[in-house]
Amino acid sequence: MDAALSTLVAHLLDGDSEAALAEARRVRASQPDGQRLLVEGLEAAMDGMSAKCTTEQFNLLEIMLTGRAAMAVAREAFPEGAIPGTRGPVVIATPQGDVHDLGKNITRMVLTTKGFRVVDCGKDCPVADMVAAATREQAFAVLASGLISPVVPLVRQLRGLLRERGLSNVAVVAGGAALKQCTAEALNVDYVARDAFDCVHFLEGLPR
Numbered sequence: 001m002d003a004a005l006s007t008l009v010a011h012l013l014d015g016d017s018e019a020a021l022a023e024a025r026r027v028r029a030s031q032p033d034g035q036r037l038l039v040e041g042l043e044a045a046m047d048g049m050s051a052k053c054t055t056e057q058f059n060l061l062e063i064m065l066t067g068r069a070a071m072a073v074a075r076e077a078f079p080e081g082a083i084p085g086t087r088g089p090v091v092i093a094t095p096q097g098d099v100h101d102l103g104k105n106i107t108r109m110v111l112t113t114k115g116f117r118v119v120d121c122g123k124d125c126p127v128a129d130m131v132a133a134a135t136r137e138q139a140f141a142v143l144a145s146g147l148i149s150p151v152v153p154l155v156r157q158l159r160g161l162l163r164e165r166g167l168s169n170v171a172v173v174a175g176g177a178a179l180k181q182c183t184a185e186a187l188n189v190d191y192v193a194r195d196a197f198d199c200v201h202f203l204e205g206l207p208r
């Protein structure tokens with residue numbers, strides 16, 4: 001990791017939004033596409049928080065401060081509304097039982113800055129609502145973000161529910177820490193994305 005990214009991670013772990021924003025601007029000046037900023041900056045900082053967020057205990061204040069700083073950096077790097085959403089639409093949500101939404105929100109921002117119209121069904125979202133949104137919006141892909149393992153069986157239901165609605169042509173993409181550990185076959189999805197940019201590449205390769 002280069003020095004600017006290490007400094008960014010340190011500022012994020014301190015929860016210092018101003019310092020993180022200033023460092024992120026330096027990173028973006030040399031790496032404008034934002035992928036390293038995202039993976040080696042924002043994700044790495046939140047991974048650093050991982051030890052403080054286990055099933056038994058977590059330090060909520062520190063996690064919230066780092067999360068807030070990470071979102072400030074993401075909002076500036078991937079501004080929503082700057083580009084008209086002419087591609088898509090796609091539906092995104094964190095399935096029911098999971099309240100993690102930082103990764104989902106950042107994925108939405110990245111897709112939006114790449115010109116996709118993204119319908120965000122939020123967190124703790126019933127999979128039936130994700131399918132209803134895909135039907136209503138005539139989406140060409142449904143994206144599920146899962147950070148805790150209990151959402152795995154819910155994600156596995158998506159394809160069947162879409163098929164029942166006559167939407168077997170809608171692609172299902174999974175992402176987020178808990179789902180990234182699984183294969184597409186195990187999750188019954190079309191693709192498991194490493195990060196938001198990987199998802200963009202997959203969506204761009206789909207027939208329209």
Ligand code: B12
Pocket residue numbers: 038039042043046047048049050051053054055056057058060063067097098099100101102103104106107143144145146147148149150173174175176177178180193194195196197199
């Ligand atoms: C921040 C955090 C929280 C915050 C969430 C705040 C929020 N608004 O999201 C709070 C404090 C609320 C929280 C709560 C809990 N958490 Co927590 N949390 C984390 C932590 C530290 C970071 C997650 C994060 O935001 N990462 C940063 C983002 C940017 O990265 P990301 O989510 O991976 O997303 C990127 C990619 O994966 C991808 N992506 C994400 N989603 C999607 C979707 C698609 C379609 C695509 C294409 C890409 C994509 O794009 C993003 C950008 O590239 C993780 C540890 C970790 N390393 O993941 C634990 C972690 C996920 N939490 C964990 C746990 C156990 C919990 C709690 C159960 C704790 C408790 N005792 O209550 C609760 C869960 C309650 C619930 N029902 O959901 C465990 C989960 C273990 C498991 N496998 O089940 C983890 C792994 C920590 C650990 N070491 O054990 N948590």
